[in-house]
Amino acid sequence: MAEQEKPPAPAPPTQTFTVKAGHASAPHTMEVHAAEGDIAPWDLDSRLRLVKGRHPRLEAPLKVTGRAKYTYDIGLPGMLWARMVRAPLPAAEIVAIDTSRAQALPGVKAVWTTESRKVRFQGQDIAAVAAVSPEVAEDAARLIKVTYDERPYVTDLKKAMEDGAPLVYDTGELPADADESLKKTRRSGNVVGPRERRNGLRGDVDAGLLAADVRVEATYEVPVHTHVPLETHGVIARWEGDQLTIWASTQGVGTVQEGMAEYLGIDRKNVTVITEHMGGGFGSKLHPSAEGSAFAGICCKLAKQAGAPVKLMLHRQEQHLCAGNAPSALMTLRLGAKKDGTLTGVHFRSFGSAGIADGAGSGGPASALYGDCPNLKIEEHDVFTNAGPAAPLRAPGHPQGAFGLESAMDELAHALGMDPLELRRKNETSPVRRIQYDVGAAAIGWARRNRVPGQAEGAPPGSRPAGRLRGLGMANGNWYVFARGAGVFAEVKIHRDGSVELFQGSQDIGTGLRTALAIVVAEELGIAVRDVTVRIGDTRFPAGVSSGGSNTTNSVAPAVRLAAHEALQKLKADTGLTQITSLKQAAARMKGEMISATAERKKQYETYRGDLAGTQFVEVEVDADTGTVRVVKMVAVNDCGFPINALTAESQVIGAMIQGVSWALFENRVMDRNVGTMVNPNIESYKVLGAKDMFEAVPILTEIANAGNNTSAAGLGEPCLVPTLAAVANAVFNATGVRIRELPLTPDKVLAGLRRRA
């Protein structure tokens, strides 16, 4: 993930632009200091023909007809199929691996075995085969005999925290990729922490809580979720001499190029990585292979050994076990406020497990929201368990952390006898979220909420909840403006016949990047979106970024706009035209056959806001007889800077609401406590939200001219998932009067709560 850009220090030549920034309802004029050669950012005064409009995806016709070739769909002449053998146990020593029977099987062309002797989680890489068909590869994998010496294990978060729990890492051992921060943090048994973090301490939280009129304290739990991208992780590797070409289902072709060059000990220049279409990642495909598997490197080795291209796609079960998951979170919140709702202290203490890795911090929302509260303390702990390592999943740690913080805020509002929305307004620091509160409350009809939780309007006071109970809830989320300020390039070519091509290395992971970049080029050149041919997802093209942290559009689009701008300037200089009304006619007058301009993204500069605001409102219906929770309607109000394409931006927000509701109601990685393996590594008992669970999803984009770059784009994919879990739980409380502090909100928990209440 890219580093957040720091405010620029006084530096090399800059130019000053005056920008009409912010929201149209409250314009804010500001000066920004852009690098020389950059162009003025689009702002509230820009008359934009295409940007912010609604444009269907350019590749959609290929995708709806089954013609789009994803990595999973690519076949090469002479290609072999690989299959991996994975550890069936959560902890063991490998005594022996016997591949002789597999190697003897006709059709088997290459075999790989691990050099590691220690198994720390079910699903760890053990062996791999490449064979003439997927069926033969599967047969061969079954013929590999591995002898294990089983060891004690722990897969449950709370059990792993106990004294005397089996140690995932012996004293003195740490994960192979442990960073300096992990190495120097205090460790006790499987627990590491508190982890150092920025913006985790303000004032004196104990004094702040003492000074409060009202205090709440509660513990909240979120289980491990898995990513479930429908296209599993996988690659096809082909060697031609020392040239390696890899087709990868990845969020970062550059990351795969770098990672494979390193893994294989070869030069990056000899590695080409291609991702034309990609079937979902959600953060799990930011690794060169996967967090819990070196499958891509193994595939390259098999291809080398076999002397033929090899395809290795993970199966669904492997995807759940080794290709990443989102850490669990066990969070204790202490909040205090004055009678008027002014926060006096926020204490966030969490334990979470990223399996055999670290990275389970969930304090982000507590750190960033309600920043006027003078007293804050965040203590995050990682707990090692014998389970696959986590991977970033859409705003890593933030949906979990917001579930804790925003549930606690709801409890605080209740304790204060305050409207939960008013409590947020009272402590709000973002002018954008203030606008969003009004928009969201109106869209959901916030006035319809139950004044007394669990008590429908008109029902006799104190009557038992029965039948179908409706309730409304809301919660906030936060995210950051991440953008790469240099090292991102784009090339625009205008051909003599007027046709236009854009070359950019970044991959479209389903967000609509391809179309967004075409819009930017078309806007700048005065042509139609469909007249731009976008060539992306290839390391041979000008360098792009890995798609993580919601940084792709705002890192790449400014370079693309600049390249289009420069190509147009060159065309003018070449033809002597000062005004171009028809690109086609102008291009016909160029001296050569083609004009090309390559531009590098200029530095990120001052933004209207460095954070991305979001708030969500939801209506639920709870069946008091069965305990079933159904979301009726959800309104997501999000800031993403300028949405380059409102149509696809809305799709992302809708998708985040759905993924969030799916986590809130259904998703849960269940580990078998008796054997330490995952019970539900599939798509039916690892339940994800389906058509019949759908609700009315209302995405509302808060357009903010954010500056920071010449397009005012800021980022969207992740922030819109942050508030959802808490919003749903808060609505269930409003409907039933039952506070459920442990996700998912399954019927058993609802019924138990209703029984306690009765």
Place this chain on the structure above:
Amino acid sequence: MAERRGVSRRTFLKTAGVGAAATTVAGAGARAASPAVLGPDPVALALKVNGEARTVTVEPRVTLLRALRNHLDLTGAKEICERGSCGGCTVLLDGQPVASCLMLAADAEGRELTTVEGLGSPEHLSPLQAAFVECDALQCGFCTPGFVVSGTALLRRNPHPTLEEVKDGLAGNVCRCGTYPRVFEAVLKAAAAAPAAKRRS
């Protein structure tokens, strides 16, 4: 998954048993005794896909999904869960949607197969495919062919469905990006555009 009527678990097991289990358990003698036994070596299968006669030579244990994808380069149907729980591999078998991962290619002989490729091309989209494009009823697009095939089958059965009927008709398809509302919108839009006279019984 009420819609998937084309092949039952029983027929699947029967054919799989003939193709794989019989050869290992009963041995060659049993195979010779029954002329219907296939395999274990590859056999030539005559399939009718998207109106064309195609021959694939595959081991009898190869599923219809893998035969389409790995032997006919029809990769619109996706390999996602391989156990009938996601709908991504849906194809039409004699007009009925089936999970092609749960069916052996050998069992598709003599049947009419339609894959998403047979419903339209990028240059000539079917009305439903065009509605998917316009409504942005896709994000990563990996589940999209399955939704298009299930939605096509639904509209053929019920040309003017209600929203609830659309949800029922797509209940066997999973989308992870979270595109359902726009898929519903696309199906309803295609239905609204279809003339009432074209209704089929």
